[in-house]
Amino acid sequence: MRAGGHIRMRGVLRHPRTPPAAAALLSLAAAVELLLRANGDIPLPLALSLALGTTVPVAALGGGATLGRGSRSSTSGAALPASAAAMLALAPFHVLTLAGLCALLVALHQAGRHGPRLLAVLLALPFVVYAVTAASAEGAGERVMTVLVAVCAGVAAGTGIARSARDTALVNSAAERAIAETLHEHAARGERARIARELHDVVAHHISMIAVQAETARLTTAGLPTAGAERFLAIGDTARTALTEMRRLLGVLREDAGPVTPDRRPQPGLEQIGELVDEARDASAAAVRLIVEGPVRPLDPGVELSAYRIVQEALTNSRRHAPGAPVDVELHYTQDALRLRVRDNGPSPHSSDGLDAGHGLLGMRERATMVGGELRAGPARRGGFLIEATFPAPVREHAA
Template sequence: MTTTMAFVHPADDRIGGWAAGWRRIAATRHAPVAAGALLAVLALAESIAQARDTPLAKAFGHAVTTPVGESIVHGGGAPPVESGNPALYLVVFGLLGLASTLPVALLWTQPAAAAVVVSATVMLSPVAFHTLTVAGVAAQLICGYRLGRTGSQRLAVLLAAPFPILALAVPSGGEAGVLILLAACLAPAAALAGIARRARAEALENSAARQVIADSLLEHTARGERARIARELHDVVAHHISMVAVQAETARLAVPGMPAAGAERLSAIGDTARAALTEMRRLLGVLREDAEADAADRRPQPGLRLAELNELLDQARQASGTGVRLILRGPPVTLDPGVELAAHRIVQEALTNARRHAPGAAVDVELHYGGDALRLLIRDNGPGPRASVPAGGHGLSGMRERATAVGGELRTGPAAGGGFLVEARLPGAAG
């Protein structure tokens, strides 16, 4: 036998561990608040540095007077600001940095609102004030991915679409130009990555659901097949084995002057048959253990006809040596094969129960043909009320299952005037 070993590089193992760790951190409840606070601190530090390094006239495009009195005019779209107020830059840049990052804290609860505020601020900063922070771009990517992953996919694409246009409209020079170009490349990619991750998760969920349905169907089919095998074993094989036991006991007692060896052999045959019945009941218990809930959904396999009922009654007479009568009421009609098989099995099981629990009792089998139903009665004149099935038996439940499976019903209990009655009402003539 050949053994195949897979080698995992330690670097790959470390990368997988880091990725799993980041996913666990991102899934925590306080992760968005921590991310928003961290990005806000970074954005504020970047904004202060940019405000201190940016000349007033270069940022806002107004005239600056040189020491010799000459006036230099710088073009720009923003309104002029007094050159003697540098603190205004710190306030404006700081507010822009905070507005482009702090909404990340609300991303898990209000993803659409957070993404709109961040995207609007990130687009406004380079257009109106010629500034942009790395933290702001990172916040934009996070918002786009999260919105595509859990929020509105159309909104995620709509908020990412202006960045490529903005990269063409804003001058490419300086730090802000580089960052807006980076956002133009990564913002649509982040939104599409979130959408793709969402589609993959939905596909995995659908695949898992289909697998569960397939497994349930397979289990249902297996249960139905086990129950069908259990019914056939109980109705057919157990019936014949019980006849062997009864006939062996009857032969031992009915033949006068039988040698002791022959009587001993017949007694052994009866004991073996009864032991086989006990083992079969144990096996039936295993087969039927988890199939009770599906009984009403199964239909018996057609094949036997009520025309064979006389043969079944002859076998019962020979086995028990008692009277078994067949009583027909109404003109016989053609029934559905499944109904006929259910009726045959019910009669067979009722005769077996009567022979087992009321030995020597006479049995009447009545068939009442009606326009819309077949009424089936099996009555014996055994002594008083009795338990129809021993502990662990499946006779009554099997008969009830067969009746229910073809759309009928079955009732059992003491008969009026003594004995035991099995009454079934099954669908009538096939339409």
């Protein structure tokens, strides 16, 4: 019941006819009060003019729309004459009515909420100044009335300004949330599209090679028993089925990622590490060195891609947590492994807790584990932060 009554009240306040009706009622009440208080000291036409000058502007507060949503120009245009008439009625002539005071407070509140905030302060300021400067020259009743008007005027303008600030903060907060959700969704779609590309370029390539090699072995192996040929045929069929299912999965990922611009470039590998280091050096204006030890040789595409992505993420984290610090990227090729080290020389080690769990250390560990490697990360002995990864990289014998 309370909620329904509140909604109905808000509907009444926002009705286009509410401001004129309120102005008419306040004007009638002010006129009746002046007639009852008339003592001949002030000409009645002058007193009525001041009373109407205070109450009639309320009709314009809605700006032809609603009392709660008046435009800035209509609110300012109504608050100025209402405040001027109220000040004249209070100070020289002492004929400010209760209805006029109500109209003044409504005008000041609306000016603070929908008009320029400085205007609301300036309109309320004369009442405060008058209460301070003229209170000693008035009688007790006049002093109470003057202080009451000044306090009410300041509160009305202040609550309007506070409501305006609150409304602005709510709008800004909603806009920030919408932008953050959009960016998060865009990043998630981009990540799904990237995963789909990597699955297609690495895993699908290996599965297709299994199918081709099984078919080749079945057709070219001399003296192959029938059972062996059937097994090779089954291997090829299974690989082709797996490839079909993977393509369906990739289709789902790409659909979920939304319309994206096709990226026809091959996935990066260790050959592009030099370009990555150059880009990091140019972006951070810091010393970034690439150190390569051992005989360089092509590795498994999955290993190369994982190593590249780990170096990329490590350089990004170094720029984020130790901006301007020198960074060393080391690749050490051994007989059966690739050892990767990325170390920044920041003034203090940045905690691994500061890295995003989805795209930081956890993501790098998952990449290393995916290809049979391992990754360690933590503060370096001589300061800074160190990331070490080891990948299996046996020497491959290429067929002639």
